[in-house]
Amino acid sequence: MNALRYAASAAIVAAFPLFAGAAQAQGSLTLYCSVQEEWCRPMATNFERETGIKVNMTRKSSGETYAQVKAESRNPRGDVWWGGTGDPHLQAAEEGLLAEYRSPVLKDLHDWAVRQAEISKYRTVGIYSGALGYSFNTRTLAQKGLPEPKCWRDLARPEYKGEIQVADPNSSGTAYTMLASLVQLFGEEPAFEVMRRMHANVNQYTRSGAAPARAAATGESLIGITFLHDAVTQVVAGAPVKIVAPCEGTGFEIGSMSIIKGTRNMANAKKFYDWALSPAAQALGAAANSFQLPSNKNSVIPPQAPRMQDILLIEYDFVRYGSAAERDRLLSRWTKEIRSGS
Numbered sequence: 001m002n003a004l005r006y007a008a009s010a011a012i013v014a015a016f017p018l019f020a021g022a023a024q025a026q027g028s029l030t031l032y033c034s035v036q037e038e039w040c041r042p043m044a045t046n047f048e049r050e051t052g053i054k055v056n057m058t059r060k061s062s063g064e065t066y067a068q069v070k071a072e073s074r075n076p077r078g079d080v081w082w083g084g085t086g087d088p089h090l091q092a093a094e095e096g097l098l099a100e101y102r103s104p105v106l107k108d109l110h111d112w113a114v115r116q117a118e119i120s121k122y123r124t125v126g127i128y129s130g131a132l133g134y135s136f137n138t139r140t141l142a143q144k145g146l147p148e149p150k151c152w153r154d155l156a157r158p159e160y161k162g163e164i165q166v167a168d169p170n171s172s173g174t175a176y177t178m179l180a181s182l183v184q185l186f187g188e189e190p191a192f193e194v195m196r197r198m199h200a201n202v203n204q205y206t207r208s209g210a211a212p213a214r215a216a217a218t219g220e221s222l223i224g225i226t227f228l229h230d231a232v233t234q235v236v237a238g239a240p241v242k243i244v245a246p247c248e249g250t251g252f253e254i255g256s257m258s259i260i261k262g263t264r265n266m267a268n269a270k271k272f273y274d275w276a277l278s279p280a281a282q283a284l285g286a287a288a289n290s291f292q293l294p295s296n297k298n299s300v301i302p303p304q305a306p307r308m309q310d311i312l313l314i315e316y317d318f319v320r321y322g323s324a325a326e327r328d329r330l331l332s333r334w335t336k337e338i339r340s341g342s
Helices: 002-014 037-051 062-071 086-094 104-108 111-119 138-144 173-186 188-199 211-218 228-236 266-276 279-287 324-339
Strands: 028-033 054-059 080-082 125-137 164-167 202-206 223-227 241-244 252-260
Touching (some): 028 062, 062 173, 086 111, 086 173, 086 324, 111 125, 111 252, 125 173, 125 211, 125 279, 164 173, 164 211, 173 188, 173 223, 173 252, 211 223, 252 266, 266 279
Parallel strands (some): 164 202
Antiparallel strands (some): 125 223, 125 241, 125 252
């Protein structure tokens, strides 16, 4: 990890010529950040140091940030929404809440990141990618004499009653990705049946998608459903957890970034946007123990990052499941039949 942090720091220093003299810049930027606080803070402080632009940062989950951007649409208070799953970004784009911007850095991005920009009519862009799955605490599993879960359907088995933590898809992009992934994987009716049986095993629906990974790491819960890179963070910290890419296949996210329509600081928003797509800025993720796959083709992939080619991934339909109508329909059904149907 020391070598990785050194490489990240070197990349950050190397980026300073891009902003030579920029420390004299004036103005401010209000940043809505939807990854972990440990990654949000260095994004804000490094950009501020390199450009002289004062950053006011607020951290919320992607679902909560989407709701805030929508609530503030008549009088926008934020400038840039950075991070979190792409589905709510796409919904916000469809609803006219985001501004169009074609960054000159687009040419350096992976195809999946550029595709995110194209399908949103350049109102959002991919900044990282990561696969969905879960982790379990190996010590707790052994103490309770339970079998290792290997598949999504295993999580609906009665022996895991009260042993699972997962976020609420109304507030968490991670959990909405799970909801949409299971529907695409099994078909809607079978997916909801799996989730009904899984509901009996859930001890808590959290607001944050990364919280279940921490719960599994500490033994608060046996199993935490999360993006795999969030579980990797716990492994790197020494937690006794095993990471599972479900046997049936799984969905994935394209973490995204957007400029909020009506921003009063468009010039500074564009500066942050371009900077956040640079290899130097993307290196801050690994330095903060976040192990997603970065979107810039020139960015260093953290060695701990789950390799997508080793995971059975579905053909996730970002257009359909990022649409306002489909997202609202599925969330309404989940709330009525799963969360409130017990």
